Amino acid sequence: xxxxxxMHRERNALKMSVFEVDYEAAESTLAERTYIRLRDDIIxxxxxxxxxxxxxxxxxxxxxxxTPVREALQRLQxxxxxxxxxxxxxxxSKIDIxxxxxxxxxxxxxxxxxxxxxxxxxxxxxxxxARQLIDELKQTTGPMALEDILALDRRVHRFIxxxxxxxxxxxxxxHYHNLSLRILYVAMKRFPTLVPRLEDVLHDxxxxxxxVCKGDADEAERIAMxxxxxxxxxxxxxx
Amino acid sequence: xxxxxxMHRERNALKMSVFEVDYEAAESTLAERTYIRLRDDIIxxxxxxxxxxxxxxxxxxxxxxxTPVREALQRLQxxxxxxxxxxxxxxxSKIDIxxxxxxxxxxxxxxxxxxxxxxxxxxxxxxxxARQLIDELKQTTGPMALEDILALDRRVHRFIxxxxxxxxxxxxxxHYHNLSLRILYVAMKRFPTLVPRLEDVLHDxxxxxxxVCKGDADEAERIAMxxxxxxxxxxxxxx
DNA sequence: GTGGTTATATATTGCTGATATATTGAAGAT
DNA sequence: ATCTTCAATATATCAGCAATATATAACCAC
Numbered sequence: 001x002x003x004x005x006x007m008h009r010e011r012n013a014l015k016m017s018v019f020e021v022d023y024e025a026a027e028s029t030l031a032e033r034t035y036i037r038l039r040d041d042i043i044x045x046x047x048x049x050x051x052x053x054x055x056x057x058x059x060x061x062x063x064x065x066x067t068p069v070r071e072a073l074q075r076l077q078x079x080x081x082x083x084x085x086x087x088x089x090x091x092x093s094k095i096d097i098x099x100x101x102x103x104x105x106x107x108x109x110x111x112x113x114x115x116x117x118x119x120x121x122x123x124x125x126x127x128x129x130a131r132q133l134i135d136e137l138k139q140t141t142g143p144m145a146l147e148d149i150l151a152l153d154r155r156v157h158r159f160i161x162x163x164x165x166x167x168x169x170x171x172x173x174x175h176y177h178n179l180s181l182r183i184l185y186v187a188m189k190r191f192p193t194l195v196p197r198l199e200d201v202l203h204d205x206x207x208x209x210x211x212v213c214k215g216d217a218d219e220a221e222r223i224a225m226x227x228x229x230x231x232x233x234x235x236x237x238x239x
Numbered sequence: 240x241x242x243x244x245x246m247h248r249e250r251n252a253l254k255m256s257v258f259e260v261d262y263e264a265a266e267s268t269l270a271e272r273t274y275i276r277l278r279d280d281i282i283x284x285x286x287x288x289x290x291x292x293x294x295x296x297x298x299x300x301x302x303x304x305x306t307p308v309r310e311a312l313q314r315l316q317x318x319x320x321x322x323x324x325x326x327x328x329x330x331x332s333k334i335d336i337x338x339x340x341x342x343x344x345x346x347x348x349x350x351x352x353x354x355x356x357x358x359x360x361x362x363x364x365x366x367x368x369a370r371q372l373i374d375e376l377k378q379t380t381g382p383m384a385l386e387d388i389l390a391l392d393r394r395v396h397r398f399i400x401x402x403x404x405x406x407x408x409x410x411x412x413x414h415y416h417n418l419s420l421r422i423l424y425v426a427m428k429r430f431p432t433l434v435p436r437l438e439d440v441l442h443d444x445x446x447x448x449x450x451v452c453k454g455d456a457d458e459a460e461r462i463a464m465x466x467x468x469x470x471x472x473x474x475x476x477x478x
Numbered sequence: 479g480t481g482g483t484t485a486t487a488t489a490t491t492g493c494t495g496a497t498a499t500a501t502t503g504a505a506g507a508t
Numbered sequence: 509a510t511c512t513t514c515a516a517t518a519t520a521t522c523a524g525c526a527a528t529a530t531a532t533a534a535c536c537a538c
Binding site: 029030031064065066067068085086087088 | 491492493494495499500501502
């Protein structure tokens with residue numbers, strides 16, 4: 001007990017949100033819920049980069065005490081989503097072109113490798129899960145709501161991370177996923193026409209999942225790299 | 240201002256310890272210093288896996304209030320160094336063979352890639368820094384104190400991370416470095432004869448740095464991978 | 479007497495509100 | 509214009525209370 005794998009399992013049983021509605025029902029600490037709410041608001045740019053976050057204000061708005069707010073802000077600081085300047089203020093961190101480059105560079109490399117691992121390590125029961133995902137993806141035609149696109153994208157990625165069977169890598173990639181998601185939102189806010197193209201991106205994932213199912217590691221890795229980088233180049237055009 | 244790069248720079252100006260004595264002088268918050276002290280104690284197994292960490296006890300021992308202690312423990316929780324179980328206790332996390340495999344697998348892959356980047360992105364003034372490191376490494380002969388070996392190892396790795404010029408990657412790799420360092424300590428505690436072999440490992444780093452200096456990305460990547468994995472296989476023998 | 483259930487005491491973290499202290503920006507003196 | 513002072517504002521810290529999980533002991537049925 002009390003090893004990393006246990007911790008990891010428990011932590012992912014609930015708690016991981018970004019559009020997974022369960023955080024209403026999630027039985028966890030106030031601090032945890034406050035963290036998730038704030039993080040999602042930052043990722044979706046409802047709290048845009050540069051926003052001043054006052055503890056007292058957040059306490060009122062979220063109807064919790066000082067401790068949960070502080071713990072949430074600190075955790076966001078470690079994630080890189082806010083910058084705490086002692087006795088000056090806490091701000092939502094800014095994003096620039098260098099962040100875009102660095103985040104996608106790292107994520108593309110690490111995630112494509114994880115996809116290779118997934119192809120090598122897929123078990124039979126997971127193959128069924130993959131087929132189901134593929135079916136869902138194929139049924140999505142026509143214009144979709146942004147949240148649905150991203151929720152589906154997230155499910156596919158988290159599936160891959162899980163199948164790669166390395167809990168540390170899972171956490172690393174989930175973090176990079178959140179970072180790049182915020183960058184995407186910032187870009188979309190400035191350039192709303194970006195949205196429709198995202199649908200095309202979903203179709204890459206069918207090919208990727210099929211490669212994983214076939215156990216074709218080279219092909220899976222190649223597609224994953226292209227998939228992440230296609231986000232990057234779409235975003236780069238408008239930033 | 241307030242972007243990730245600024246944050247990253249500031250955070251690394253002081254604060255990052257593990258045997259860098261500056262955390263006595265470091266002008267930062269109590270919570271930060273408490274975090275670093277506890278983390279180092281956990282990494283070096285002065286606080287072995289499974290240890291119960293009582294807030295009240297730590298307050299007395301470190302002569303700080305509850306807030307800094309709590310913030311430190313939470314941060315350690317996000318790092319994976321402790322497991323907080325509500326109203327039951329906070330424990331130093333355990334380590335098993337799966338953690339060893341997963342951490343080194345991820346670190347080897349990511350770090351060898353970062354070393355490739357470093358070889359590609361090295362600037363002239365950094366080449367001088369590298370030469371200096373190489374000289375120091377070459378002068379180390381005969382038996383060394385464990386702390387000196389690891390401090391030197393750490394310096395080399397952090398130099399590589401820096402030259403790769405991706406702040407997100409830097410943080411990711413620093414985290415993996417801390418994780419694998421603790422695993423190494425746990426292994427050494429069980430099998431003290433491991434220590435001397437570590438000296439040999441340092442000599443790999445000369446070759447690695449020279450490859451980076453030459454800009455030979457393929458060679459640098461290959462050596463880095465072998466270097467990290469040699470730690471892994473040494474540790475695996477005794478765990 | 480033994481096994482199992484319930485009540486209670488204790489230990490531990492979760493949370494709150496108040497206080498301490500540092501930073502900032504602007505008013506006022508030079 | 510420049511420096512100094514001071515009030516406003518923000519986080520950092522503290523001490524105490526609340527809530528709950530766990531262990532212990534008392535109790536009861538058999």
